Amino acid sequence: MDIVGKRGWYFLVSGLVILIGIVSLAIPPAFNLGIDFTSGSAFEVNFSDNVDEETVRQAIAEVGYEDAGVQMLGVDTVFIRTKELNEGDLGLIEDSLARNVSPVQQISKVDTVSPIVAEETVRNAIIAVLAAAVGILIFITWAFRHIPGSFRYGVSAVMALSHDMLIVIGIFSILGKIIDVEVNAMFVIGLLAVAGYSVNDSIVIFDRIRDNVSRDIDRPLSESVNISIMESMGRSLGTSLTTFFALLALILLGGSTLRDFLLVLLIGLAVGTYSSIFIASQFLVMWEHGEIGKAFRFLRLRSLINRGN
Amino acid sequence: MRRRNLRAFAFITIVVALSVLILSFQKIDLPGESFDREATGPLGLSLGLDLSGGTHLVYSAEAPVIVDISFESITAVNDIKLHLIANGYLNVAVDDYGEGRVSIRMTELSPQGEQQLRSILEEIDVIEDFSVRRENPTSEQMEGVVDVIERRINAFGVSEPLIQTFGEDRVLVQIPGAENVNIDAIFREQVQEAAVVDFLDQLGFGDAEILVIGPKALSISDTYTIGESELTSGKVVQLRSHLQESIGTVASFESDYETGEIEAVFEDQIYVSDLVDAIREFGLNDPYVLGPIGTEIRMRVEPSVIDVREALRVQLKEAFGPIDSYEISGGVEEAKSLIGQTASLKFMERSCLNDTCSEFVDKDTVGDKGEQLTGGNLEQAFADTHPTTAAPIVRFVFDGPGTRIFRELTSRIEGDSTKCVATFLDDVELICPVVNQRIISGDGFVEGPDFTYDSVRTLAIQLEAGSLPVALELIRESTVGAVLGDASLRASLRAGIVGLILVALFMLAYYRMSGLVAALSLTVYAVIVLAAFKMFPVTLTLSGLAALVISIGMAVDANILIFERIKEELRMGRSLRSAIEIGFRRAWNAIRDSNVSTFITCGILFYFGRELAEPRIIGFSLTLFVGVAVSMFTAITVSKNLLQFLAITPLKNKPNLFTPERLAGPSDGVESERQ
Numbered sequence: 001m002d003i004v005g006k007r008g009w010y011f012l013v014s015g016l017v018i019l020i021g022i023v024s025l026a027i028p029p030a031f032n033l034g035i036d037f038t039s040g041s042a043f044e045v046n047f048s049d050n051v052d053e054e055t056v057r058q059a060i061a062e063v064g065y066e067d068a069g070v071q072m073l074g075v076d077t078v079f080i081r082t083k084e085l086n087e088g089d090l091g092l093i094e095d096s097l098a099r100n101v102s103p104v105q106q107i108s109k110v111d112t113v114s115p116i117v118a119e120e121t122v123r124n125a126i127i128a129v130l131a132a133a134v135g136i137l138i139f140i141t142w143a144f145r146h147i148p149g150s151f152r153y154g155v156s157a158v159m160a161l162s163h164d165m166l167i168v169i170g171i172f173s174i175l176g177k178i179i180d181v182e183v184n185a186m187f188v189i190g191l192l193a194v195a196g197y198s199v200n201d202s203i204v205i206f207d208r209i210r211d212n213v214s215r216d217i218d219r220p221l222s223e224s225v226n227i228s229i230m231e232s233m234g235r236s237l238g239t240s241l242t243t244f245f246a247l248l249a250l251i252l253l254g255g256s257t258l259r260d261f262l263l264v265l266l267i268g269l270a271v272g273t274y275s276s277i278f279i280a281s282q283f284l285v286m287w288e289h290g291e292i293g294k295a296f297r298f299l300r301l302r303s304l305i306n307r308g309n
Numbered sequence: 310m311r312r313r314n315l316r317a318f319a320f321i322t323i324v325v326a327l328s329v330l331i332l333s334f335q336k337i338d339l340p341g342e343s344f345d346r347e348a349t350g351p352l353g354l355s356l357g358l359d360l361s362g363g364t365h366l367v368y369s370a371e372a373p374v375i376v377d378i379s380f381e382s383i384t385a386v387n388d389i390k391l392h393l394i395a396n397g398y399l400n401v402a403v404d405d406y407g408e409g410r411v412s413i414r415m416t417e418l419s420p421q422g423e424q425q426l427r428s429i430l431e432e433i434d435v436i437e438d439f440s441v442r443r444e445n446p447t448s449e450q451m452e453g454v455v456d457v458i459e460r461r462i463n464a465f466g467v468s469e470p471l472i473q474t475f476g477e478d479r480v481l482v483q484i485p486g487a488e489n490v491n492i493d494a495i496f497r498e499q500v501q502e503a504a505v506v507d508f509l510d511q512l513g514f515g516d517a518e519i520l521v522i523g524p525k526a527l528s529i530s531d532t533y534t535i536g537e538s539e540l541t542s543g544k545v546v547q548l549r550s551h552l553q554e555s556i557g558t559v560a561s562f563e564s565d566y567e568t569g570e571i572e573a574v575f576e577d578q579i580y581v582s583d584l585v586d587a588i589r590e591f592g593l594n595d596p597y598v599l600g601p602i603g604t605e606i607r608m609r610v611e612p613s614v615i616d617v618r619e620a621l622r623v624q625l626k627e628a629f630g631p632i633d634s635y636e637i638s639g640g641v642e643e644a645k646s647l648i649g650q651t652a653s654l655k656f657m658e659r660s661c662l663n664d665t666c667s668e669f670v671d672k673d674t675v676g677d678k679g680e681q682l683t684g685g686n687l688e689q690a691f692a693d694t695h696p697t698t699a700a701p702i703v704r705f706v707f708d709g710p711g712t713r714i715f716r717e718l719t720s721r722i723e724g725d726s727t728k729c730v731a732t733f734l735d736d737v738e739l740i741c742p743v744v745n746q747r748i749i750s751g752d753g754f755v756e757g758p759d760f761t762y763d764s765v766r767t768l769a770i771q772l773e774a775g776s777l778p779v780a781l782e783l784i785r786e787s788t789v790g791a792v793l794g795d796a797s798l799r800a801s802l803r804a805g806i807v808g809l810i811l812v813a814l815f816m817l818a819y820y821r822m823s824g825l826v827a828a829l830s831l832t833v834y835a836v837i838v839l840a841a842f843k844m845f846p847v848t849l850t851l852s853g854l855a856a857l858v859i860s861i862g863m864a865v866d867a868n869i870l871i872f873e874r875i876k877e878e879l880r881m882g883r884s885l886r887s888a889i890e891i892g893f894r895r896a897w898n899a900i901r902d903s904n905v906s907t908f909i910t911c912g913i914l915f916y917f918g919r920e921l922a923e924p925r926i927i928g929f930s931l932t933l934f935v936g937v938a939v940s941m942f943t944a945i946t947v948s949k950n951l952l953q954f955l956a957i958t959p960l961k962n963k964p965n966l967f968t969p970e971r972l973a974g975p976s977d978g979v980e981s982e983r984q
């Protein structure tokens with residue numbers, strides 16, 4: 001199967017997805033920020049019976065507060081954090097609680113709470129990931145020093161990393177606009193995990209390319225890359241499918257509170273696997289063929305696609 | 310080969326056995342060294358706030374008090390300030406509004422205090438108008454409070470707390486770990502251990518553990534020895550009548566001027582603590598009281614809130630008689646005291662040495678240019694012991710300006726035996742040393758009568774993290790469930806197990822014998838990883854869980870990489886044994902490089918997490934590091950050795966069992982391609 005030959009298409013598809021993501025990020029609000037990042041309302045509800053937090057969570061979700069934080073204080077009192085409540089909202093919640101959970105004994109005064117996670121955290125996470133990218137670039141360049149153009153491998157891995165981050169961030173921006181998916185502290189952690197996975201996966205494919213390049217130094221790189229991808233396809237599918245199904249089981253059968261977080265991992269995993277084969281490796285070939293400069297010069301992907309075909 | 314495998318298996322068995330052993334004890338306490346690991350989570354793991362909940366604390370900021378006064382005539386602000394300081398109002402600011410009108414700002418003032426303050430001020434001038442108001446903390450102050458608490462808790466080492474401003478003047482703090490608390494009670498009378506156990510059991514503290522019993526009663530006599538260095542007959546008489554008034558009828562009161570001790574016997578039973586208080590009230594310095602000591606019992610109870618513990622105290626008192634001391638420690642107690650105390654440190658120059666005198670040089674002119682010297686000038690603070698007395702102290706190092714001000718202050722009073730540097734913590738004077746020689750190095754220490762080895766640790770953290778801009782009062786305390794919901798997490802745990810079983814089944818079905826090896830290898834991986842988390846110790850939070858999921862993925866990947874390479878080698882017609890050998894070697898490069906890159910990522914994330922004080926990033930990188938290290942270890946040892954072992958069993962003739970695809974022909978023995 002000729003995977004390398006159609007490389008223009010992969011960049012076109014990825015480019016489009018990233019572009020849509022960036023457009024969505026450019027339209028404020030960039031994200032549908034959850035209660036971790038925004039100030040919200042908090043109150044205590046005391047029930048006349050013992051309750052369990054999952055039932056309370058469902059009752060609140062029913063009136064539109066899916067992402068509310070619900071924590072037990074003892075056995076019959078819950079501490080609830082929601083997005084900022086307006087006049088009358090509390091009444092709705094109280095009704096739903098009384099109807100679905102247990103008679104409400106007492107509701108405390110509703111107070112504003114500040115964001116749990118400062119916006120700084122996001123910025124700090126980005127700084128940390130950028131620094132890690134530099135470290136990875138240096139390491140890969142060193143680890144691949146015995147084959148020609150080792151620096152390109154480092155750059156390509158970092159390219160794939162940025163590609164994965166941008167796509168996941170973009171998808172969550174879009175999901176926030178169309179189906180109200182919120183971005184919370186877990187999202188940032190999920191991104192860190194995706195970054196770790198992305199680089200790991202790229203290196204595994206690169207290792208195969210390293211193998212094939214050093215075995216036959218005269219073979220064109222594009223051919224070596226194609227062989228390597230085909231040879232490691234079994235492993236790529238094996239690893240990503242097992243992890244994918246394990247995550248899917250968690251999303252479908254697990255509790256509601258981890259769902260958004262697992263969604264980040266799931267999307268990240270899929271994108272990370274895709275990018276190792278279709279972005280990182282192809283970028284190497286494009287560099288070899290001098291297509292990157294051209295792509296920048298014309299800023300038109302069409303010419304690439306024609307050449308590829 | 311065989312011998313090498315045997316050694317490897319012995320090693321793996323030891324590691325796994327050790328890990329299982331580590332996980333099977335809820336509490337690990339090695340004798341000798343201060344190594345103990347204890348947590349309430351399953352398998353003795355410590356879980357973060359998001360996974361297992363902790364303690365929910367609400368603090369209320371105490372509004373600073375502003376007293377508006379109108380004097381009959383114009384009075385110099387400085388005089389007012391010095392007069393107030395001389396009368397013990399240290400933390401005051403005085404603003405002049407002209408024509409005799411001034412405002413005094415202070416942290417707290419009780420209603421009785423208002424009257425007292427008024428009469429003190431009337432000593433200066435006639436007061437026309439006197440009114441007291443409270444100023445609610447500003448939102449900047451509240452943000453400052455959150456910042457300081459965050460710094461303190463991070464320095465204390467609690468992972469991922471949750472701190473929010475709550476309403477206008479409150480702070481909500483949730484900290485993980487509602488670990489058992491220790492209640493140290495000293496009963497006035499001797500109490501039997503068994504009786505206390507039974508009693509706690511009846512009250513529903515069935516799980517309570519009684520840890521320390523003792524010291525046993527020294528004597529049952531009611532003779533108390535009161536020590537006082539400067540005993541005069543006049544003082545003894547005065548003290549006797551003072552004690553008669555405040556404690557109860559004194560039966561005998563004999564003094565020994567040589568030893569400076571008084572033997573006192575009271576007609577009724579008294580509390581040692583009351584006696585100490587009464588003697589302090591009388592104005593003796595450093596009194597010590599020796600008397601019959603009852604039984605000290607340390608009870609270790611389930612995490613409980615303040616109300617429950619106070620109720621227990623009352624019940625214990627009813628059952629076993631008076632309790633002289635009832636102290637709570639352990640659990641989140643230390644963290645709680647860490648959060649609440651203002652910890653404002655202040656240095657002043659005092660121009661008299663008598664302990665009760667209070668002639669201060671204006672507090673604002675400690676430095677030559679009139680700068681103040683406070684806890685804000687500290688760069689570092691750490692717990693230490695006094696070089697000669699071994700008493701607990703907090704050592705500190707001033708920052709640049711602090712060093713200069715301290716040098717100016719100490720140069721000014723150098724060698725002057727009538728002046729000393731008074732050091733205040735939250736407006737209580739701790740020490741006032743005279744300066745024999747100017748201090749240019751910019752470091753010093755504070756000691757205090759109530760300092761303990763635990764409290765100096767807390768205090769050092771508080772001083773280094775900065776003092777709270779407003780005083781806080783704990784108004785609500787409760788245990789709290791997991792942020793992510795206990796029920797929801799249980800469901801996720803079940804789903805995770807289902808997911809892992811699915812992965813194992815897939816590997817078994819697809820890679821057959823190799824899949825079995827992988828399943829075994831992953832089980833070993835899980836056991837070692839959990840044991841490593843416990844020993845480090847790593848507090849597991851959602852960030853840790855994310856890292857764990859990724860590292861499981863990488864562990865699966867390592868196995869799959871090996872199997873795929875073996876499959877290829879088998880396809881080329883190698884014997885099982887050499888296919889395993891070569892396949893592993895080929896896969897190893899990929900496993901090594903990808904994992905090393907992950908280590909580098911972890912290292913960089915950890916460094917930045919530390920630098921930027923982001924507990925989530927720290928938790929993630931730490932857990933990922935442990936997870937990947939263990940995954941690499943199990944890939945090298947468990948997977949490889951198991952495969953090599955299988956290759957020398959009769960299974961070696963059935964290479965088909967090790968690969969997902971039918972091999973073309975009889976393959977055994979073809980080793981011509983060995984590289």
